Amino acid sequence: xxxxxxxxxxxxxxxxxxxxxxxxxxxxxxxxxxxxxxxxxxxxxxxxxxxxxxxxxxxxxxxxxxxxxxxxxxxxxxxxxxxxxxxxxxxxxxxxxxxxxxxxxxxxxxxxxxxxxxxxxxxxxxxxxxxxxxxxxxxxxxxxxxxxxxxxxxxxxxxxxxxxxxxxxxxxxxxxxxxxxxxxxxxxxxxxxxxxxxxxxxxxxxxxxxxxxxxxxxxxxxxxxxxxxxxxxxxxxxxxxxxxxxxxxxxxxxxxxxxxxxxxxxxxxxxxxxxxxxxxxxxxxx
Amino acid sequence: xxxxxxxxxxxxxxxxxxxxxxxxxxxxxxxxxxxxxxxxxxxxxxxxxxxxxxxxxxxxxxxxxxxxxxxxxxxxxxxxxxxxxxxxxxxxxxxxxxxxxxxxxxxxxxxxxxxxxxxxxxxxxxxxxxxxxxxxxxxxxxxxxxxxxxxxxxxxxxxxxxxxxxxxxxxxxxxxxxxxxxxxxxxxxxxxxxxxxxxxxxxxxxxxxxxxxxxxxxxxxxxxxxxxxxxxxxxxxxxxxxxxxxxxxxxxxxxxxxxxxxxxxxxxxxxxxxxxxxxxxxxxxx
Numbered sequence: 002x003x004x005x006x007x008x009x010x011x012x013x014x015x016x017x018x019x020x021x022x023x024x025x026x027x028x029x030x031x032x033x034x035x036x037x038x039x040x041x042x043x044x045x046x047x048x049x050x051x052x053x054x055x056x057x058x059x060x061x062x063x064x065x066x067x068x069x070x071x072x073x074x075x076x077x078x079x080x081x082x083x084x085x086x087x088x089x090x091x092x093x094x095x096x097x098x099x100x101x102x103x104x105x106x107x108x109x110x111x112x113x114x115x116x117x118x119x120x121x122x123x124x125x126x127x128x129x130x131x132x133x134x135x136x137x138x139x140x141x142x143x144x145x146x147x148x149x150x151x152x153x154x155x156x157x158x159x160x161x162x163x164x165x166x167x168x169x170x171x172x173x174x175x176x177x178x179x180x181x182x183x184x185x186x187x188x189x190x191x192x193x194x195x196x197x198x199x200x201x202x203x204x205x206x207x208x209x210x211x212x213x214x215x216x217x218x219x220x221x222x223x224x225x226x227x228x229x230x231x232x233x234x235x236x237x238x239x240x241x242x243x244x245x246x247x248x249x250x251x252x253x254x255x256x257x258x259x260x261x262x263x264x265x266x267x268x269x270x271x272x273x274x275x276x277x278x279x280x281x282x283x284x285x286x287x
Numbered sequence: 288x289x290x291x292x293x294x295x296x297x298x299x300x301x302x303x304x305x306x307x308x309x310x311x312x313x314x315x316x317x318x319x320x321x322x323x324x325x326x327x328x329x330x331x332x333x334x335x336x337x338x339x340x341x342x343x344x345x346x347x348x349x350x351x352x353x354x355x356x357x358x359x360x361x362x363x364x365x366x367x368x369x370x371x372x373x374x375x376x377x378x379x380x381x382x383x384x385x386x387x388x389x390x391x392x393x394x395x396x397x398x399x400x401x402x403x404x405x406x407x408x409x410x411x412x413x414x415x416x417x418x419x420x421x422x423x424x425x426x427x428x429x430x431x432x433x434x435x436x437x438x439x440x441x442x443x444x445x446x447x448x449x450x451x452x453x454x455x456x457x458x459x460x461x462x463x464x465x466x467x468x469x470x471x472x473x474x475x476x477x478x479x480x481x482x483x484x485x486x487x488x489x490x491x492x493x494x495x496x497x498x499x500x501x502x503x504x505x506x507x508x509x510x511x512x513x514x515x516x517x518x519x520x521x522x523x524x525x526x527x528x529x530x531x532x533x534x535x536x537x538x539x540x541x542x543x544x545x546x547x548x549x550x551x552x553x554x555x556x557x558x559x560x561x562x563x564x565x566x567x568x569x570x571x572x573x
Contacts, residue, residue, distance in 0.1 A: 064492035064493075065492075067492055068492050087384075087386060090384065090385055090386045091384045091385070091386065094385045095381070095384065095385055098373075098376065098377045098381065099376055099377070099380045099381055099385055099388050099390050099421070100373060100376045100377065100390055100392070100423070102385050102388075102390070104385050104386055104388070106386070135385070137386070192570065192573070195570050196567070196570060199563055199566055199567050199570065202556050202559075203556045205556065205557070205558070205559040205563070206350035206351075206353055206354050206556065206557050207350075208559070208561070208566070210561050210566060210569070213566070213569050213570060213573050216573050217573060270488050270489045270491065270492065271491070271492050272491070273488075273491040273494070275494070275496050277485055277491070280485055280494070280496060280499070281482070281485050283496070283499050284478065284481050284482060284485065284499060287478070287499050287502050287503060
């Protein structure tokens with residue numbers, strides 16, 4: 002194993018994974034490890050080594066939120082069934098203090114949600130200042146499942162690209178750093194993961210017969226994902242495309258993207274809003 | 288170290304810590320480890336060993352929530368500043384999947400919250416089916432900070448005991464298992480912990496000059512806590528009182544209480560809601 006596994010990033014992940022408009026999504030090698038020259042063991046070692054730094058950076062964000070700061074981070078996870086979104090939440094988001102996390106999964110809209118525009122439930126779930134928000138699926142489903150299943154006429158959903166970009170520009174301007182990650186596994190890997198959910202009684206609850214229907218529409222989903230990536234990867238909210246057949250790589254990559262995002266806020270610990278020496282004297286006398 | 292640290296519980300924690308009405312709170316030994324005959328190293332080993340079971344039990348709860356179940360768990364944490372509520376969230380709640388956690392801290396009510404009754408914001412934060420809800424402070428502040436600081440006249444706050452019990456009975460009846468934990472540190476330990484927050488720049492954000500005011504009212508708070516414990520520890524929502532000078536003990540104790548609560552739901556993995564063999568065939572053909 003390498004002495005310093007960090008050096009095994011030959012290209013920084015935020016560069017190696019950032020979506021470049023027009024790249025052919027169908028040509029993605031789902032088992033590749035973009036930017037990373039190491040093996041699984043090195044990757045797992047770096048992931049473990051990152052935990053204290055990631056936890057510290059998240060705590061700094063939280064500390065600033067508690068002392069008047071307006072910054073927050075929103076991690077958006079997109080991907081078809083079995084792409085590993087849940088594993089990212091458990092293994093990456095799970096490294097930080099749950100106190101500072103606002104997690105929200107977006108499934109089929111509820112009756113109440115359907116009475117509002119599609120951004121209503123999204124706005125309600127945006128992270129408050131100081132929080133790490135995590136969206137498991139998101140507003141982008143409006144140009145994915147809605148498009149593929151023709152839940153809206155073409156002229157309606159096509160308007161959403163601009164709406165999504167306007168919305169994210171507004172969210173970013175309010176102080177939220179947006180990190181969008183799209184996870185992709187190959188059709189074969191998806192089949193294996195679905196088979197595991199059918200084999201193991203402790204995984205039955207994760208299986209939905211509708212998953213097979215989605216699987217049968219894979220080509221249409223890839224067309225929708227391609228256009229989503231091309232049209233909603235912006236300067237303030239770029240997409241990172243993560244090949245996810247190797248779970249360890251996907252988890253390492255998202256950890257690095259999140260750590261890098263938090264570092265870029267350059268927060269440090271907030272200065273005391275009180276006179277430290279005076280408080281020490283008060284405490285001593287108490 | 289003991290071979291099986293679980294055996295070091297000479298009295299089960301849910302029995303050793305359960306509040307007995309009329310016990311003198313001022314006589315609590317804050318450095319004691321009720322029920323536990325082991326040392327710190329044994330306790331830390333048992334805590335680490337519990338992680339997979341706790342994570343599995345929480346996942347079973349979540350799985351049932353996703354398949355129509357109505358059960359949830361609410362962990363209520365009360366305690367004065369520096370009692371270690373945040374550490375419990377990080378180190379105990381941090382052992383389970385963030386996807387299934389609804390955490391909410393209750394500070395001074397916001398302007399919007401003040402326009403509603405005190406239970407309004409509490410109801411809004413109750414865990415949805417399948418979730419582990421965590422309250423850092425709670426509705427009980429209405430008979431603690433409100434009482435001590437005379438924010439309401441006596442005849443008003445005294446009504447809250449019955450309201451709190453009625454409310455919790457209703458929440459329990461809806462399927463939520465309530466686990467209420469009150470953490471207590473000694474005045475000396477509190478002083479040390481506050482001093483550390485003043486010494487370390489990375490802890491300044493946790494310090495509030497108001498903490499000294501609370502400290503000066505410790506006797507009044509203990510009277511309020513005593514009556515809260517005596518009057519709101521009920522069969523459906525008992526209080527567990529945890530001496531918290533030793534952080535490792537408090538974390539171990541809450542882990543055990545939470546694990547025991549989840550076990551008591553006796554959920555297991557939900558049965559498949561589909562024909563497993565038929566789905567295997569569909570998947571194979573896909």
